[in-house]
Amino acid sequence: MEKLNCVIIDDEPLARDVVESFAKSVPFLNISATFEDPVEALLYIRNNSVDIVFSDIEMPKLNGLEFVRALGNVVVTIFITAYRDFALDGFETGATDYLVKPVRFDRFLKAVNKAKDYLELKKSLSIQQVNNDRIFIKSEGKLIKILLNEILYIEAQGDYLKIVIPSATYTTQTTLKSMEEMLSLPNFFRIQRSFILNLEAVRSVNGNMVELVNGKSISIALNKKEEFFNLLGIN
Structure with missing residues (x-):
């Protein structure tokens, strides 16, 4: 099975570690990089092949919503937030799903399977530019x-x-x-x-x-x- 390259962005080390440990338990996920600074992550994603981004919403310098708008919808985004009220704003930016802290593994697995299904659908090329x-x-x-x-x-x-x-x-x-x-x-x-x-x-x-x-x-x-x-x- 071809693995999906993932990037984790969160200014809280413990939150990054939790998502990384979950991702390592999923056979089709590969953690390419983790970042505390969303600006550094933005530069990395623009220069590397990335399929899925797990991003916190509340971060210094650039919050998750601003991050996705700056990125321009080139990858699948799954937001991670301590505030359920941010979910609607996340979906308006085109995010595939959102996870509420503390993240549960069953909910994480549901989100990544949803992302995987979306990427497989995209590869079916119903639209060709x-x-x-x-x-x-x-x-x-x-x-x-x-x-x-x-x-x-x-x-x-x-x-x-x-x-x-x-x-x-x-x-x-x-x-x-x-x-x-x-x-x-x-x-x-x-x-x-x-x-x-x-x-x-x-x-x-x-x-x-x-x-x-x-x-x-x-x-x-x-x-x-x-x-x-x-x-x-x-x-």
Whole structure:
């Protein structure tokens, strides 16, 4: 079995040791490095092959949420926190799971199996990026070319994505996080946990609801509203 390379980031030595000992008990995990400083971890991950990051949320210099945003969703992240209330914020950054301290081995095992399943799904290549302006997706037994600037919005539906363009709607088996990693154009924005939209497709905004040019209405997550308005140039 090919092992998944893991990095552990926590400013508490005991917490790092617990996660490391758990990881050593799982046959498909390999601990590549452990870090107290998230900035050092960021540099390491950008220059090495890493599959899974276990990261504390409350850390000096750079907290876990800021760390993942700086990293840009290039690895699977499992947050570790002493505060259950941080879980929702963690998921909004695209984290695969979160563990509450003190971490239990059974809960750790559930999280890493979830990460492993996600990585295996990603390798199935339901979406193939050709270049920065187009992708091919597997849908209805064939490969379909989609120009990125034609996408109105993308909706997560379990292990599937619904990709909507003006002339058609396609469904393919992959995750929203995997799709988000391919969207290199700056006008795509993850407006909430289940939706990514094309800012060019916005027709109007009414309170917490966004109407697109095709008539579709999508709610804005409260913690995304300020950033969304800034991207649209709304004060």
